[in-house]
Amino acid sequence: MNTIQPSSSAPIHTSPAPSVSSRSISLTNRTGRPKGSLRGALVSSIGEPRIIYYESGLEKKALLCLLARPDVREVREQQPRVAYVDAQGTLRHHTFDFEVHTSNGEVIAVAVRPFERAKKKFFFDELAWIAAQLSTGVADRIVLITERELPRDLIHNAELIHAARLDPDQSADFAAREALTTLDGPIRVGDLVKRAGNHGRSFRAIVRLIAAGTLVVKQVGRINHTTFVESPMALRSIA
Structure with a gap:
């Protein structure tokens, strides 16, 4: 039997911290069957990774939109x-x-x-x-x-931000930030992705920059490759 040693650079999985809810939230009824409302949990994408429960589909959407701010x-x-x-x-x-x-x-x-x-x-x-x-x-x-x-586009963007934050990529984040150094005005996300390289990885890195407030979305709608973004630093220099 060959023993496989883990790579020293491999990420170490850690379980999220438990919920801080003041009461127990059951996902099933007294018979053990799932409750009629959409109940579940997700892992917080900001701060310490922690389980957060929701008790309806509307609560889940609201929670994602709050986390995305x-x-x-x-x-x-x-x-x-x-x-x-x-x-x-x-x-x-x-x-x-x-x-x-x-x-x-x-x-x-x-x-x-x-x-x-x-x-x-x-x-x-x-x-x-x-x-x-x-x-x-x-x-x-x-x-x-x-x-x-909670319009659909807002929910879509919140889900995108949540997924991108839970999938950190230091090299892609660094490349995306480097691409911002020569930014002097609005630019399409797709063009910024080309500057940064790494294609899909850079797109998710740019989403994380938007989530952090490092980039500002210049239009209403879903975040995609045609979305115009701008650096708040560029906005302040104009003002």
Whole structure:
């Protein structure tokens, strides 16, 4: 039997950190069968690799879009419930779907609901009551995300960014950054890929630069080879 030694340069797999949810999230019902809603988990693509659970397809889309934002530093799901008194004077509790930490130190409590359901259940009023009584130690503000805030192109780009971040490539990232040194205005992603070489690897590296805010997308729509991007440094030099 031949013993195969691992390469010293081979990446070492490490398991993601566990979820920080304040409660257990079951993916099955009491009979052991999958629940009707789309429940699952993904690994955070920012900060420490960590498992984040979601409890619906809409929550998954919202989570991906939150993770894709360059100003977001951490997303936590299902943090401790918040107490508030409703319009009838009844003490109630609410658990937000996500808690978002931004690069400027802001903490945002995020609720995710289908728009029509939120409207029918007077959820807007409920969040208003919670916001009026919310302690600054819990969150700085409350945001409601519905399907109206999640257009298809935004979701597509978020999924692309998430996949690219989870597939780091130092040599491709270096080549992409080198290609930026002579950038003096808007350029198509495809042309930037040609400058950097490595084709598909460079495309994903450019997506990571967009995610980091190193490149700014100059148009609305899906990120692809025809997308125009520009360096914020070039924008500042013009201003």
